[in-house]
Amino acid sequence: MNLFEAIQQFRTLSPDPGFTEKSKRMILASPQKAESSVGMRGVWIFLHTIETGAALALAGFFVLLATGSFSGNSYLAPVQYSVIDPGGLHAEADAIDMQIQLADISYAEVSSTAAESTAVMAGAGGSALSLVSGSVTSKGTGRGNDATTTASGAASSTLSVDQALQQLSQ
Amino acid sequence: MRFPGLAVFGVIFGVVMVAMPFFFVGVAHADTTCALSPTDFAKIAAVQSDPSFTPTEEVIQELVVRKQLLSQTITCAQTEVSSLQSVLLAATTTYGTQNIQSQLLSDLDGASDFYTIEKSKLNNVGIAGSKEIASEILAWRAGTYTPLEGKINNYLLWTQDQSFFNTAQARMDETQNAVNFLESTSASQDLQNAFNTTYASFQSAKAQNAAAESALAQSLAPDQSLTLIKQSLDSLSSTYQGFFAVSDAIKALLPQP
Numbered sequence: 001m002n003l004f005e006a007i008q009q010f011r012t013l014s015p016d017p018g019f020t021e022k023s024k025r026m027i028l029a030s031p032q033k034a035e036s037s038v039g040m041r042g043v044w045i046f047l048h049t050i051e052t053g054a055a056l057a058l059a060g061f062f063v064l065l066a067t068g069s070f071s072g073n074s075y076l077a078p079v080q081y082s083v084i085d086p087g088g089l090h091a092e093a094d095a096i097d098m099q100i101q102l103a104d105i106s107y108a109e110v111s112s113t114a115a116e117s118t119a120v121m122a123g124a125g126g127s128a129l130s131l132v133s134g135s136v137t138s139k140g141t142g143r144g145n146d147a148t149t150t151a152s153g154a155a156s157s158t159l160s161v162d163q164a165l166q167q168l169s170q
Numbered sequence: 171m172r173f174p175g176l177a178v179f180g181v182i183f184g185v186v187m188v189a190m191p192f193f194f195v196g197v198a199h200a201d202t203t204c205a206l207s208p209t210d211f212a213k214i215a216a217v218q219s220d221p222s223f224t225p226t227e228e229v230i231q232e233l234v235v236r237k238q239l240l241s242q243t244i245t246c247a248q249t250e251v252s253s254l255q256s257v258l259l260a261a262t263t264t265y266g267t268q269n270i271q272s273q274l275l276s277d278l279d280g281a282s283d284f285y286t287i288e289k290s291k292l293n294n295v296g297i298a299g300s301k302e303i304a305s306e307i308l309a310w311r312a313g314t315y316t317p318l319e320g321k322i323n324n325y326l327l328w329t330q331d332q333s334f335f336n337t338a339q340a341r342m343d344e345t346q347n348a349v350n351f352l353e354s355t356s357a358s359q360d361l362q363n364a365f366n367t368t369y370a371s372f373q374s375a376k377a378q379n380a381a382a383e384s385a386l387a388q389s390l391a392p393d394q395s396l397t398l399i400k401q402s403l404d405s406l407s408s409t410y411q412g413f414f415a416v417s418d419a420i421k422a423l424l425p426q427p
Contacts, residue, residue, distance in 0.1 A: 082341070083348045084417045084424075092341070093410040096334055099327075102405045106323055107396055159206040161250065162311060164243040167211050168236060168304035 204246035210239060229297065237292050238298045244289045244307070251282045254322055261329050270325060270386050277318050284310065320392025328382055328399055335379055338409060342372055347414055352423055361419040368412025376406035 082088055159167070217223065255278050288307055295303065299378050349365045352358065357406045382398035 007322055083345050084420050086414075086417065087411065089341075089417060090415055092334075093414075096403060096407050096410060099331060099334060100400070100407060103327060103400045103403055104398065106327060107393075107400060109320075110322075116352065157207070159208055159211065161204075161206070161243055161247045162308065164206045164211065164239070164246075165304045165308040165311070167214075168243065169301050169308055170239050 204249045206243060206246060210242075210396065214239070233300070236297060237295075240300055240304055241289060241292060243285055243304075244356045247307070247311075248282060250355075251278055251285070254278055254319065257326065258322055262332075263329075267325075267329065267386070268401055270383075273389065274318070274322050274325060278322075281315055281318065286326065307381050315413050321386065321389065321395070324395045324399060325386050326394055328379075328386060330397075330398065331403065334403075334406060335376065338372060338375075338406060341413060342369070342409075345413065348420060349416065352420065356423060358419060358423055361416065361423065364412065364415040364419045368409055368416055371405055371412050372411040375402050375409055378402035378405055 213235050214232060217228060217235055223231060258271060258274055288303055289296040291303055349361060377417035378398055382395055382402055385398055
């Protein structure tokens with residue numbers, strides 16, 4: 001038998017009938033996957049929607065984080081732009097300088113008021129008030145009113161309460 | 171009613187809008203200044219030198235003028251107190267300083283009572299008595315009211331300062347985060363030195379600010395608390411110079427465009 005004839009005999013090959021029957025029974029005995037119902041399909045779609053939404057939300061969160069737009073980024077972003085923002089720094093520093101000037105003005109008022117109080121206390125104790133060229137000189141105690149006026153009244157349009165009291169006590 | 175919440179909102183909004191102008195008018199009244207004209211006070215000398223008055227008439231006229239002027243002056247002093255009360259009540263008290271504010275308001279109430287009592291004395295005094303009342307008020311103002319006014323001004327200044335300290339604290343926190351991050355990636359001695367100096371300056375400013383609060387709470391002399399306030403602001407200003415140095419050091423570490 002040459003090789004060609006041997007190959008021709010393959011056409012007549014068939015499985016063993018016993019093995020065929022056994023295999024068929026095994027296949028039929030294995031659990032079959034039931035076709036999914038309409039309800040199950042709805043749940044499946046819902047879960048897919050949730051999954052897609054969560055993915056989009058997570059992506060959005062990271063986009064916000066990366067762009068520094070997230071409200072809690074001071075704890076998450078390592079370097080804030082405001083740290084090196086010269087405009088913001090200058091504005092805050094200028095505001096503090098203005099507050100220092102305000103404190104300086106208050107300090108000058110307190111100092112002058114303390115000096116005046118000493119003079120008034122001396123006057124109330126019976127001593128004469130400080131007389132300069134025949135007129136009583138005092139300094140206003142009102143906030144922001146440092147104008148020095150004389151008791152003659154010629155140089156001022158209004159008197160402070162202390163100036164009025166000084167005149168009325170004489 | 172289908173939308174009761176909407177109706178309530180409408181009523182409240184309407185009431186607020188109607189009341190708003192009256193509120194501002196009230197504030198404006200509280201701030202009214204009191205004018206004591208030198209011309210009015212010249213009337214005393216005019217009466218004294220008027221030859222048409224007999225000695226008795228002169229005394230009576232002078233007493234009338236003095237009483238009227240002293241009453242007017244005390245009213246002005248009371249207006250000062252009312253104005254300070256309004257400003258003090260409007261000041262923020264979210265920094266645990268309600269006790270200080272309450273004490274100052276109580277002192278102002280005492281000042282108002284003092285003026286009321288002094289004013290009532292005017293009914294039964296002569297010229298010498300009116301002069302005594304004026305001297306008494308003058309001495310009381312120098313010894314009691316003027317220091318109180320100083321304490322109130324310092325308290326108001328200090329409360330304003332707290333917003334600057336809060337802003338600086340937020341900036342310090344951000345800067346500290348940035349410096350820690352940059353130091354972990356690329357150590358820089360310049361950056362670390364600049365930050366350390368800034369941090370120390372801010373700690374000093376906060377300590378002085380706390381000391382100023384303590385001075386206000388203890389009702390120390392106005393110049394003492396004001397000195398501490400000024401020191402804290404100077405230290406805060408130095409802190410901001412430090413922030414500039416830190417900013418420059420960070421920029422030096424970042425890639426240049």
